[in-house]
Amino acid sequence: MRDKINPRSVTVMAGLLLEGWALYVVGASAQRWHPSMVVEDETAAHILYDAMMRAMRDARSLSYTSVCSAPDDRVSTYRIRLKKPRFFRVEQTNGPSTKSTTLLDDGRFQWIHWVGDRPGLLLDTEESREEERSNVYVKEVSLAGKDSIADKMVLFGTAWLRLILNPSTFYEYPDPLEPYIDGIRGRGTNRVRGEVCDVIEVSYLRAQRTRYIWLSRQDYLPRELKEVVRGAENHVTVEEWSNVTVNGEIPPKTLAWSPPEGWRQWDLPKPADSLLQRGQEAPDFELCSARRGRIRLSDYRGKVVWLYVWDSGSPQCREEIPGLQQLHQGYSDKGLVILGFNCTDNRRVARAFLRENSATFPSILDPSEAATRLMRVGYGNRTKTVPLNYIIDPQGRVVDAWFGQEQDPERILAALAKAGLEVAK
Amino acid sequence: MRACELMKETFYRRTYIWIVHVVWLALYGGFWWFFLPDMPEMGRFLFIWGGFFLALALSAGIFGDDIASGRICILVTKPFWTGELYIYRVLGLSLQAAVHLVLAGGLILALHAIMGKGNVDGLGVWLLATWLLFNTCAALSTSLSVIVGRAFNSLLLLVIIATGYFTMGLMVTYLRQEASSGVLASFIRYPWPPFELLYKLAAGEWGQYTLTVGKYSVTKSFACVVHSLMLTLVYSIIGILLLSRREYSRVRD
Numbered sequence: 001m002r003d004k005i006n007p008r009s010v011t012v013m014a015g016l017l018l019e020g021w022a023l024y025v026v027g028a029s030a031q032r033w034h035p036s037m038v039v040e041d042e043t044a045a046h047i048l049y050d051a052m053m054r055a056m057r058d059a060r061s062l063s064y065t066s067v068c069s070a071p072d073d074r075v076s077t078y079r080i081r082l083k084k085p086r087f088f089r090v091e092q093t094n095g096p097s098t099k100s101t102t103l104l105d106d107g108r109f110q111w112i113h114w115v116g117d118r119p120g121l122l123l124d125t126e127e128s129r130e131e132e133r134s135n136v137y138v139k140e141v142s143l144a145g146k147d148s149i150a151d152k153m154v155l156f157g158t159a160w161l162r163l164i165l166n167p168s169t170f171y172e173y174p175d176p177l178e179p180y181i182d183g184i185r186g187r188g189t190n191r192v193r194g195e196v197c198d199v200i201e202v203s204y205l206r207a208q209r210t211r212y213i214w215l216s217r218q219d220y221l222p223r224e225l226k227e228v229v230r231g232a233e234n235h236v237t238v239e240e241w242s243n244v245t246v247n248g249e250i251p252p253k254t255l256a257w258s259p260p261e262g263w264r265q266w267d268l269p270k271p272a273d274s275l276l277q278r279g280q281e282a283p284d285f286e287l288c289s290a291r292r293g294r295i296r297l298s299d300y301r302g303k304v305v306w307l308y309v310w311d312s313g314s315p316q317c318r319e320e321i322p323g324l325q326q327l328h329q330g331y332s333d334k335g336l337v338i339l340g341f342n343c344t345d346n347r348r349v350a351r352a353f354l355r356e357n358s359a360t361f362p363s364i365l366d367p368s369e370a371a372t373r374l375m376r377v378g379y380g381n382r383t384k385t386v387p388l389n390y391i392i393d394p395q396g397r398v399v400d401a402w403f404g405q406e407q408d409p410e411r412i413l414a415a416l417a418k419a420g421l422e423v424a425k
Numbered sequence: 426m427r428a429c430e431l432m433k434e435t436f437y438r439r440t441y442i443w444i445v446h447v448v449w450l451a452l453y454g455g456f457w458w459f460f461l462p463d464m465p466e467m468g469r470f471l472f473i474w475g476g477f478f479l480a481l482a483l484s485a486g487i488f489g490d491d492i493a494s495g496r497i498c499i500l501v502t503k504p505f506w507t508g509e510l511y512i513y514r515v516l517g518l519s520l521q522a523a524v525h526l527v528l529a530g531g532l533i534l535a536l537h538a539i540m541g542k543g544n545v546d547g548l549g550v551w552l553l554a555t556w557l558l559f560n561t562c563a564a565l566s567t568s569l570s571v572i573v574g575r576a577f578n579s580l581l582l583l584v585i586i587a588t589g590y591f592t593m594g595l596m597v598t599y600l601r602q603e604a605s606s607g608v609l610a611s612f613i614r615y616p617w618p619p620f621e622l623l624y625k626l627a628a629g630e631w632g633q634y635t636l637t638v639g640k641y642s643v644t645k646s647f648a649c650v651v652h653s654l655m656l657t658l659v660y661s662i663i664g665i666l667l668l669s670r671r672e673y674s675r676v677r678d
Contacts, residue, residue: 019651019655022652023652024648025647026649071634190639236634
């Protein structure tokens, strides 16, 4: 037996295995979803989390610099100044660029302006990109802190990386993910730039998203945040806070702005403007199903299709899916097809989610480049917003389309009726 | 005894070697003294000078000189395995680097204590990463020395590495979206000396972008160490094979 084992071969095999393991560990994203990542709630850690939210909400003014970075060397820097009751100024730059986007609320109006030429925005049309480039600003009525600063900066400022902790929390803006916290646990203490911090781990949406937060013992505000979003690919973002000042004086002139002479107001295109319009043909596709096989849109010709673009990380989608399942059960024999479309999630996460909600309607689950491109270009979802709804008639033409939860049920009923479905009012 | 002599020879083979050590130590000290950098800047300086340039300087012509002078014929006819010659020379370089880096660490700590400014957080990890990089570069340069005449092995390695990383930098900047750039970047990242991986280890970037509380991700850091040791081993095996299969001449070049 001993003669058959060649020590050299064994050594080479062991070396290859070790190197294979090393390359896998170095190259792989270490945050692959696993059910054990769902965190059990710990009271002490929850108290720290609540203290952080209270510290944000109770402050009269708050200013800090936030640097968001990702492993691919992208960096977005935000300089944030917030003052109650409804003032704020956020300046954002990407990478080493000195060109900044400023979002400012002076209590009456919200202003967005850029240093130099504005960058190309997700919402840009070809005309606006060429013609409305220089010396322009956006003016909107102030929403008195009732809108999300973090989302706006990504949409309008083309920030490479989104802020993890929304500055709008300062104005008691509710975190839409808060109801979906699985649990919060303590992870001991750690130093951030010499300052001792308590570290907590917050798991959301059955660990589809996890945040680590380093909380200062002085003011209970974060000094560092780290977030992993487990989608088709795992995205890790780190947000580092510095120059944190609570209840400090913010000069009034920094919270005011008026357009310089010669500048002109530019009306931002709306995200819905880029969607397919009524009567246009819905592009056909053949993509991977959540179960086995492939799904073609043209297979449903002769039926009314409600194409529902969803993502398991979106609280709105989570709320709507059970309702859609009910519709599927009630109307599938009357010619309505609820067709889910997910091109962002990890397959395991999305399938687990569909199972939990007993969702049996057909759903596309395809994170391929083709599916993403189809949604962005073919169906006009440039901002990758979910949920997105398309009602498609039996001939494959668009009857109606809208983003988010439609507040008016009449609109949905009218669209379905127009598509040819007999619906009970 | 023979091992000891072979290793000592890597230090005594040229008079400029001890001068290189002294000059390099003076460079570290000068950089700290004049710029008073934080550890990340000091670590980067140490990493490049101690991990790469020091390896080039110490291994210049390590076999090429002997081959050019014809001395190699005497060495390889000694009654021992040719691979030993290679192994002890690389170990000799590695030992020199270890002592050099311990002295460098001591110097930085002493300057830190004297000046009372700056910080030395993570100095140990930077020194470890520098030593690992040194070993990989020294093994590659030594292997090149078997096939490249005189001291051109170091020059060639410098040109190859500089060209490779310049190309990778261009690709990252201008071809970020292209799928082929990812493949080429992986080719440069993994089989080449592990500059990027060890730098990320020392700078704590593996810990920063994984869900760990501390600065370093233990698993990823360990994988980086394993990969760099494996590369050193592979470069050395190539060098040993080349050394044992070449035919040498007593005639001086």
